[in-house]
Amino acid sequence: xxxxxxxxxxxxxxxxxxxxxxxxxxxxxxxxxxxxxxxxxxxxxxxxxxxxxxxxxxxxxxxxxxxxxxxxxxxxxxxxxxxxxxxxxxxxxxxxxxxxxxxxxxxxxxxxxxxxxxxxxxxxxxxxxxxxxxxxxxxxxxxxxxxxxxxxxxxxxxxxxxxxxxxxxxxxxxxxxxxxxxxxxxxxxxxxxxxxxxxxxxxxxxxxxxxxxxxxxxxxxxxxxxxxxxxxxxxxxxxxxxxxxxxxxxxxxxxxxxxxxxxxxxxxxxxxxxxxxxxxxxxxxxxxxxxxxxxxxx
Amino acid sequence: xxxxxxxxxxxxxxxxxxxxxxxxxxxxxxxxxxxxxxxxxxxxxxxxxxxxxxxxxxxxxxxxxxxxxxxxxxxxxxxxxxxxxxxxxxxxxxxxxxxxxxxxxxxxxxxxxxxxxxxxxxxxxxxxxxxxxxxxxxxxxxxxxxxxxxxxxxxxxxxxxxxxxxxxxxxxxxxxxxxxxxxxxxxxxxxxxxxxxxxxxxxxxxxxxxxxxxxxxxxxxxxxxxxxxxxxxxxxxxxxxxxxxxxxxxxxxxxxxxxxxxxxxxxxxxxxxxxxxxxxxxxxxxxxxxxxxxxxxxxxxxxxxxxxxxxx
Numbered sequence: 001x002x003x004x005x006x007x008x009x010x011x012x013x014x015x016x017x018x019x020x021x022x023x024x025x026x027x028x029x030x031x032x033x034x035x036x037x038x039x040x041x042x043x044x045x046x047x048x049x050x051x052x053x054x055x056x057x058x059x060x061x062x063x064x065x066x067x068x069x070x071x072x073x074x075x076x077x078x079x080x081x082x083x084x085x086x087x088x089x090x091x092x093x094x095x096x097x098x099x100x101x102x103x104x105x106x107x108x109x110x111x112x113x114x115x116x117x118x119x120x121x122x123x124x125x126x127x128x129x130x131x132x133x134x135x136x137x138x139x140x141x142x143x144x145x146x147x148x149x150x151x152x153x154x155x156x157x158x159x160x161x162x163x164x165x166x167x168x169x170x171x172x173x174x175x176x177x178x179x180x181x182x183x184x185x186x187x188x189x190x191x192x193x194x195x196x197x198x199x200x201x202x203x204x205x206x207x208x209x210x211x212x213x214x215x216x217x218x219x220x221x222x223x224x225x226x227x228x229x230x231x232x233x234x235x236x237x238x239x240x241x242x243x244x245x246x247x248x249x250x251x252x253x254x255x256x257x258x259x260x261x262x263x264x265x266x267x268x269x270x271x272x273x274x275x276x277x278x279x280x281x282x283x284x285x286x287x288x289x290x291x292x293x294x295x296x297x298x
Numbered sequence: 299x300x301x302x303x304x305x306x307x308x309x310x311x312x313x314x315x316x317x318x319x320x321x322x323x324x325x326x327x328x329x330x331x332x333x334x335x336x337x338x339x340x341x342x343x344x345x346x347x348x349x350x351x352x353x354x355x356x357x358x359x360x361x362x363x364x365x366x367x368x369x370x371x372x373x374x375x376x377x378x379x380x381x382x383x384x385x386x387x388x389x390x391x392x393x394x395x396x397x398x399x400x401x402x403x404x405x406x407x408x409x410x411x412x413x414x415x416x417x418x419x420x421x422x423x424x425x426x427x428x429x430x431x432x433x434x435x436x437x438x439x440x441x442x443x444x445x446x447x448x449x450x451x452x453x454x455x456x457x458x459x460x461x462x463x464x465x466x467x468x469x470x471x472x473x474x475x476x477x478x479x480x481x482x483x484x485x486x487x488x489x490x491x492x493x494x495x496x497x498x499x500x501x502x503x504x505x506x507x508x509x510x511x512x513x514x515x516x517x518x519x520x521x522x523x524x525x526x527x528x529x530x531x532x533x534x535x536x537x538x539x540x541x542x543x544x545x546x547x548x549x550x551x552x553x554x555x556x557x558x559x560x561x562x563x564x565x566x567x568x569x570x571x572x573x574x575x576x577x578x579x580x581x582x583x584x585x586x587x588x589x590x591x592x593x594x595x596x597x598x599x600x601x602x603x604x605x606x607x608x609x610x
Contacts, residue, residue, distance in 0.1 A: 016418070069367070116394040124365065128389045134355045135390055138362020145323075145344065146366070165386075168355035 006070040006149075007062035010055075011090075017157075018224050021056050021091070022048040026253045028068075028100055034273040035290035036104035039112065042250040042263040044084035046188050047155065048222070050246060053227045054153060054184075055088040056092035063093035066120035072150055073139055075124045077132025078157040078186060079113040080265070081248045085091065085122070086110050094121035097297070101290040110188035130163030133183065137173045140181035140241070151235065153182050161202045167212070170241075174213035179238040183209075186221070188250040190261045206245035214243050221246025254279055300467045304460040304494075305437050307439030309334025311446035312371060312401075316342045319450060325354045325360055332462075333373040353378045357386035357398075364396040369450060372398060374437045376405035376418035376459060384424050391455050392428045399449050400425075401458045406545030407574070407591060408463040408495055408584040417579035422493075423550025425457040426523040432456040433523040435472065435552075437497035438467045441520050444474035452476055463584040467494050470534040471518070479526035481533070485513025488602055489533035492543040493519045499588065500543055502595025506537040507602060514575050514602075531565035540569045541605055544594055548573040569608040572601050 005253035013021070025048045028169035033039040055061075059072045074084045083103065090097040097108075099119075102108035113127030123139075126132040136154035143150045160166060173181055185205060193199045210216040215237040219226040227244070250264065251257025254276040257268075268276055270288060277285035284295060316322055316338050328351045332593040339346035349356040349560060353374050360370040372379070379402040380387070391398045402421065409417045426433045434449060434456065436442040442460060449456040472480050481498065483504060490500040497518045515533045525561040534540050540560065542553035553571030560566045572592070579587060590596040592601050 112550070124361070125389065125393045128385060131358055131386055131390050134358020135362040135365070137355075138359035138364075139366050140362070141347065141359060142323075142363045142366030143370055162410075165354045165358070168350075168352035169358065172349055172352065172355055172359065177352075 004062065004065045007065070007068050009058060009060050013056060015082040015224055018052055018056065019069045022052040023253070023286035024091065025051060025084060025087045027277060027282045029083045030268065030273055030276045030280065031290050031295065032083045032086065032100050032103040032255070034288065035101045036267060038264050038267050039083060039104055041082045041083070041268065042190070042257055042260070043078065043081035043157070043186065045188055045254060045257060046183040046252045047081055047084045048253065049222045049224060050155070050184055050227065051084045051088045052055045053087045053224060053231070055092045057228065058231055059153070063090065063120070066094060070148060070150060071114060072153065073123045074153040074155070075126060075132045075136040076114055076155050077126055077136070078129065078155060078160050079126030079132065081155070081186070082114045085114060089119065089121040095119050098293045100296060129160040130165030133166050134169045137169050137178060137181055140173070140178040141176055143180055144178060151180050151182060153184065155184050156187060157186040158189065158196050158202050158205060161205050162200050170209060170212040170214065173241040177239055178241045180240040182234045182244065183241065184246055186248050187245055188248045190250045190259070190264060192261070192264050194261050202260040206243065213240060215240040216243045216245060218245040218247065222252060224260055301464040302439040302467055303462060303464045304436050304439055304442040304464065307442035308401055308446060308460050309337045311443040311607055313337040313341050315446060315450055316345065319369065321367065321369045322450065323347070323363050323370050325349050325356050325370065325372040327351060327356050327374040327378065327383060329374055332375070333401070335371070335373045353383040354386045357383045358390050360398045361390040361394070361396050364398050368396045371401055373401045373403065375416060376402035376421045377400060377416055380421035380424050380457065381418060388428055392430045395430050395454050397453060399456045399458065401460060403460040404462045405459045406461060406495065407579045407587045407593070408461050410463065410584040410587060411581055412576040413569055413581035419424050419545070419547050419574050419579065420526045420550065421459060422522055422546050426555060427550070430455055431523065432521070434458040434520060435493040435522050436460070436520050437518050439466060440467055440469060441474040445520065446475070448474065448476040458518055459494060461495050463495065466498050469496065474520055477521050477524055477526060479529040480518040480520060482516040482518055483528060484515050485604070486536055487512045487514065487539070488606060489515045489517060489537040489540045490499070490543055490598070490602070491517040491519060491530060491540055491552070492534065493554050494545060494592060496543045497591060499595050499598055503598035503602060506595060506599040512606065519552055522552055522555055526561050527559045527563055530556055530559055531563045534560055534565045534567045539606065539609060540567055541594070541602055542571050543598055544573040546573050548575055570601070570605045572598065
């Protein structure tokens with residue numbers, strides 16, 4: 001059996017192109033969650049730059065051969081933010097963008113939380129907070145055992161850091177020196193019930209990971225240059241697992257959702273969706289007939 | 299009669315498997331000396347990972363390794379593996395249907411002196427309720443060795459329950475085949491359907507009952523899920539009465555698996571579920587506990603007599 005060529009990262013894009021990709025992801029998120037009538041828009045909006053960077057600059061993937069053994073892997077451990085994952089996978093070519101409007105609908109492979117096997121590119125079923133990070137670490141251990149060049153990425157959140165399991169994972173990943181593991185913390189200070197510092201203050205999560213023996217970089221999660229530099233530094237660190245503690249803003253890009261916990265788990269109504277699409281520069285902001293394929297081609 | 303704990307046979311079989319299967323990776327949660335995975339760890343240090351006292355994370359690591367093509371055996375005590383890490387097993391192993399074999403020792407009241415906190419009496423229920431999970435409860439070390447080989451070649455999640463206490467090795471019994479029940483003796487008055495350490499105790503009870511003119515069929519459901527419906531229903535039809543025996547709560551365990559199977563196959567006959575009845579265990583030597591809860595040969599015989607008397 002001949003193995004397909006190792007997957008490659010996408011060709012480099014300039015800052016304007018990256019910003020446009022992030023913006024397109026945000027418009028997808030608004031349309032998907034509005035079409036579903038429920039879901040989580042805020043977190044995905046705050047992750048747009050991170051996902052644009054990972055899927056359009058960093059991850060070595062082959063959409064035509066999504067299970068290539070030498071691919072990089074990404075697990076969205078805070079699975080409720082899956083709208084950003086689905087948009088990124090579709091835009092990277094893993095499945096047709098016209099499927100995005102079926103998000104959360106009966107019979108759709110785009111379940112309300114990621115479901116492995118439903119669509120190419122979904123590495124793991126997640127949604128129960130705390131679980132995905134351990135699976136990512138297990139993948140990193142496997143790659144290290146087999147001396148594969150693959151890097152394993154996982155997205156986690158400050159709310160998820162209230163679970164116990166990530167700290168079990170953090171101990172084990174440091175113990176086994178998983179230098180091929182990069183965790184990106186979506187540190188927006190908001191969870192469903194309100195501000196994390198009020199609900200259950202997780203404290204300085206970056207400092208905690210550092211105390212667990214991780215290589216930690218705190219950055220602005222909306223700054224493409226900072227993200228690229230931090231991902232490169234994470235790759236250069238081969239002995240310790242890396243955390244990118246990304247300071248983010250929930251709802252970023254939509255004025256009335258920014259830094260507001262209400263839109264952690266609530267869909268915009270028609271008026272709100274139109275306003276959001278206008279703010280994000282959608283060419284047809286008033287057209288909420290999301291099943292219309294033309295809306296996804298721009 | 300030679301005795302050996304099923305966990306010891308697991309350790310031996312796992313180490314043997316490691317020689318032929320380089321894809322096998324073993325995880326343990328700081329109990330490798332007790333679960334007996336340590337032998338594998340000694341022979342294959344590059345494929346053995348002690349995950350420390352962190353069972354939930356261990357199941358996640360197991361899933362990640364399985365997603366990367368490994369056949370993973372993850373071991374701890376049953377209370378921690380099936381109990382503490384149940385949600386991780388559901389979400390990260392069963393939902394994505396991954397090739398992880400959870401082999402959990404120290405199940406049942408025969409854990410003995412460790413007492414109620416460590417006597418896992420609900421694991422069969424917790425595991426058999428999960429879609430895709432196969433459940434194996436070997437009766438002795440001979441079955442255990444064969445079961446390790448069998449589950450290693452059966453795709454998808456599997457739970458195998460082993461015991462702490464040394465128990466008799468039934469060398470004359472038919473070989474273990476995954477998904478098939480083993481019939482140890484045939485009678486026509488009562489079917490005793492059991493798994494694990496209770497199989498041998500049922501044989502003792504059958505000897506005692508035989509002297510009183512009651513002949514038992516002993517069905518050993520070493521594979522609890524999928525249950526061998528054909529063999530169980532045939533025993534029920536032949537004997538007309540079924541008593542299940544397990545060192546597990548009667549709720550959710552083998553007894554309910556058997557009852558459901560008889561019901562759905564039109565083979566319902568008068569039936570009793572014998573096991574732990576809505577209570578936790580207590581400290582003491584395994585033999586004393588088996589005696590106290592009527593889960594040794596004489597206790598089972600007494601329960602059987604009462605059942606037969608009530609349904610005569």
